[in-house]
Amino acid sequence: MKVSSKDHRAPTREKESYSIRSVENALALLEALSEEVEDLSLTRLSERMGMNKASVFRLLATFERRGYVERRQGSRDYQLGPSAYEMGQKLLSRMELLGKARPVMEKLVRQCDEAAYLVVRRDEDALFLDMVDNAQQVKVVSLVGRRLPLAQCAAGRVFLAFSQGEGKNRAGLSPEDLERIRREGAACDRGGAGEGSAGIAVPLFGARSDLAGVLAFVGPDFRMPPERIELELLPNLRTAGEVISSQLGYLGYSLKKTH
Numbered sequence: 001m002k003v004s005s006k007d008h009r010a011p012t013r014e015k016e017s018y019s020i021r022s023v024e025n026a027l028a029l030l031e032a033l034s035e036e037v038e039d040l041s042l043t044r045l046s047e048r049m050g051m052n053k054a055s056v057f058r059l060l061a062t063f064e065r066r067g068y069v070e071r072r073q074g075s076r077d078y079q080l081g082p083s084a085y086e087m088g089q090k091l092l093s094r095m096e097l098l099g100k101a102r103p104v105m106e107k108l109v110r111q112c113d114e115a116a117y118l119v120v121r122r123d124e125d126a127l128f129l130d131m132v133d134n135a136q137q138v139k140v141v142s143l144v145g146r147r148l149p150l151a152q153c154a155a156g157r158v159f160l161a162f163s164q165g166e167g168k169n170r171a172g173l174s175p176e177d178l179e180r181i182r183r184e185g186a187a188c189d190r191g192g193a194g195e196g197s198a199g200i201a202v203p204l205f206g207a208r209s210d211l212a213g214v215l216a217f218v219g220p221d222f223r224m225p226p227e228r229i230e231l232e233l234l235p236n237l238r239t240a241g242e243v244i245s246s247q248l249g250y251l252g253y254s255l256k257k258t259h
Contacts, residue, residue: 025051193218
């Protein structure tokens with residue numbers, strides 16, 4: 001009997017049905033290590049992941065052998081290893097957004113002497129992907145690699161205001177708040193990155209007018225009074241955001257200037 005090609009097709013499945021549990025656990029382990037500032041013990045990792053110690057230990061041993069996880073000399077606690085860092089650097093070097101943004105961020109920091117961040121969205125968090133630091137003695141602890149809830153920080157609020165669809169993490173933000181961010185093309189926060197911090201953020205658009213990322217200043221709030229934000233920081237941040245967006249292929253700003 002001849003079998004039609006239709007008979008060979010696999011039934012339609014949701015993406016989740018293709019996931020492999022062991023791989024999911026391995027990736028969750030790496031994510032747990034990347035999210036913590038301090039090293040983690042086997043016991044803490046086991047509790048955090050809801051897995052028995054033997055299973056977590058086998059995953060750690062595999063990653064340790066490949067250089068993705070390591071233990072400091074004389075310690076039983078684990079941290080990410082050089083292979084994980086190397087992979088991350090290779091990924092960043094291939095990102096068009098990072099390549100376009102970095103030179104503009106460096107110029108921006110020279111102009112304003114405040115730390116500039118490139119931020120992308122990851123689910124319901126703002127991920128601080130890259131930073132150009134300043135020369136100030138008093139600083140906010142680096143946020144590179146950290147995630148903050150969208151509604152908590154200025155960068156996240158920009159994502160909520162300009163992204164399509166409904167975000168789940170809009171605590172404390174009204175429709176009027178989001179409309180004001182869209183109208184002004186910027187968002188600010190006080191304490192979003194911790195007590196005594198302040199943040200300012202503007203959107204970065206791609207060639208299809210999609211939100212490609214966010215450009216932000218984060219620093220001590222005493223250096224960011226409203227008058228400095230209005231007269232210096234925000235105008236320079238907006239200009240830098242427009243330059244990056246234009247380099248990504250966005251035509252919206254140039255079209256506005258011709259009308």
